[in-house]
Amino acid sequence: MAKVETIVFxxxxxDLFAFTIPLPLFPRLIEWYTLRESSDPSxxxxxxxxxxxxxxxxxxxxxxxxxxxxxxxxGGLMGSVFSTLQFLVSPKIGSLSDKYGRKRILLLxxxxxxxxxLIWIKSTTFATYMLSRVVGGLSEGNVQxxxxxxxxxxxxxxxxxxxxxxxxxxxxxxxxxxxxxAYFASKPLPSGIFWGLEMNVYAVPAIxxxxxxxxxxxxxxxALPETRGKGAQFKTPTSNGHANGHTNGAANGKANxxxxxxxxxxxxxxxxxLLKALQWVHFLFxxxxxxxxxxxxxxxxxxxxxxxxxxxxxxxxxGIISALLQGGYVRRATSKVGEGKMARRGVWSCVAALAxxxxxxxxAATNPSIGMKLLQAAAVCMAFTSATVVNSLTAFASLxxxxxxxxxxxxxxxVEHPELAKGKALGKFRSSGQLGRAIGPILACASxxxxxxxxxxxxxxxxxxxxxxxxxxxxxxxxxxx
Numbered sequence: 001m002a003k004v005e006t007i008v009f010x011x012x013x014x015d016l017f018a019f020t021i022p023l024p025l026f027p028r029l030i031e032w033y034t035l036r037e038s039s040d041p042s043x044x045x046x047x048x049x050x051x052x053x054x055x056x057x058x059x060x061x062x063x064x065x066x067x068x069x070x071x072x073x074x075g076g077l078m079g080s081v082f083s084t085l086q087f088l089v090s091p092k093i094g095s096l097s098d099k100y101g102r103k104r105i106l107l108l109x110x111x112x113x114x115x116x117x118l119i120w121i122k123s124t125t126f127a128t129y130m131l132s133r134v135v136g137g138l139s140e141g142n143v144q145x146x147x148x149x150x151x152x153x154x155x156x157x158x159x160x161x162x163x164x165x166x167x168x169x170x171x172x173x174x175x176x177x178x179x180x181x182a183y184f185a186s187k188p189l190p191s192g193i194f195w196g197l198e199m200n201v202y203a204v205p206a207i208x209x210x211x212x213x214x215x216x217x218x219x220x221x222x223a224l225p226e227t228r229g230k231g232a233q234f235k236t237p238t239s240n241g242h243a244n245g246h247t248n249g250a251a252n253g254k255a256n257x258x259x260x261x262x263x264x265x266x267x268x269x270x271x272x273x274l275l276k277a278l279q280w281v282h283f284l285f286x287x288x289x290x291x292x293x294x295x296x297x298x299x300x301x302x303x304x305x306x307x308x309x310x311x312x313x314x315x316x317x318x319g320i321i322s323a324l325l326q327g328g329y330v331r332r333a334t335s336k337v338g339e340g341k342m343a344r345r346g347v348w349s350c351v352a353a354l355a356x357x358x359x360x361x362x363x364a365a366t367n368p369s370i371g372m373k374l375l376q377a378a379a380v381c382m383a384f385t386s387a388t389v390v391n392s393l394t395a396f397a398s399l400x401x402x403x404x405x406x407x408x409x410x411x412x413x414x415v416e417h418p419e420l421a422k423g424k425a426l427g428k429f430r431s432s433g434q435l436g437r438a439i440g441p442i443l444a445c446a447s448x449x450x451x452x453x454x455x456x457x458x459x460x461x462x463x464x465x466x467x468x469x470x471x472x473x474x475x476x477x478x479x480x481x482x
Contacts (some may be wrong), residue, residue, distance in 0.1 A: 094427020112139020
């Protein structure tokens with residue numbers, strides 16, 4: 001099991017490293033395509049910008065921030081396309097992995113990711129670049145399948161600890177990926193180096209992305225064992241002598257740090273309803289939190305005149321603190337306090353961050369030292385939120401799934417409920433979060449430029465407070481389905 005955890009973690013680092021490289025390049029990419037295609041009013045980019053301007057005109061009557069608003073919203077739409085496609089395709093990827101095996105489907109998705117990078121290298125028009133984003137959105141399955149694989153090879157007792165690897169990989173890569181992407185973006189390829197073919201202005205970061213994805217694919221082929229289906233090299237680990245958590249457990253099978261294998265089984269309907277509740281929480285949380293993440297750098301640019309280096313340091317510091325919290329605190333504490341309670345703590349921390357950010361505009365100009373302290377405190381709160389909420393909710397969701405495996409007495413595979421097979425259930429869970437990520441940045445940008453940052457963050461803080469209150473029942477529900 002420890003070997004599989006290490007393999008999954010390393011593959012996630014490669015994958016998320018590749019994923020985060022282009023993140024800081026979006027504004028400059030838009031600028032490059034705008035300059036190239038400005039003479040073609042009927043082109044795809046020109047028509048897209050006209051559509052965005054119409055949206056802006058209906059929401060924001062003033063022309064004070066017109067061009068900036070359009071660029072910001074276009075960047076949000078570029079991210080939204082990826083997340084929307086993930087919302088649509090994640091459940092299907094999970095279901096296919098249940099049927100054909102995790103490794104096989106993961107390798108197929110990697111081929112799509114490689115194709116996306118190849119298209120990016122050659123995308124000299126905005127339309128072809130968006131095609132690369134579409135292919136990537138339809139193909140990305142590493143994160144959700146990594147979660148399913150870790151769920152396959154862990155028992156409910158150590159599930160949260162194992163899934164913390166996913167959050168740690170995210171934190172590490174969000175620290176190193178964007179700065180490296182920005183660095184190589186300043187190193188353009190010599191003209192005509194590839195037989196005179198014209199390349200994307202950021203072909204070097206794109207080639208680095210391609211290399212990472214190819215390396216990840218080769219690594220997965222050679223190192224990752226199959227954990228699902230006929231070719232599975234692992235049997236589902238047992239918990240207290242039982243292969244399937246559904247056969248003899250209850251949702252409150254762990255209380256006060258102790259387990260009771262004699263408790264009655266959990267009704268399937270109860271677990272399905274709990275999964276639906278977790279999907280809603282995932283959607284609402286990421287809808288709010290992704291808006292904060294997306295607008296944070298605009299806030300520091302507008303109010304404090306920060307440059308790319310300062311914003312990069314801010315994002316990197318959040319990632320570092322988040323990684324330290326996940327590796328040191330969250331992995332050890334979650335099994336004691338419970339996934340629901342840990343997630344709720346993270347949501348309350350986000351409420352504090354939003355409240356601090358709502359106060360920042362008042363002090364940024366009149367008292368910069370207080371403004372800086374408010375921003376630093378908000379960054380620490382956001383780091384705690386990043387370290388806790390999504391990982392805890394994901395672990396909570398995985399613990400409601402059927403554990404699969406084989407019957408102890410007959411040796412036959414245990415039949416899973418169709419809605420509780422891990423791949424499908426976790427795919428739906430991830431899908432709900434991706435829908436939140438698709439909607440959140442667009443709404444946050446619209447509110448930011450229409451009503452201002454203070455109102456945007458204050459309303460978000462109120463909404464997050466309501467969400468934290470609604471999670472009270474989840475925090476009191478024990479997560480083990482033994």
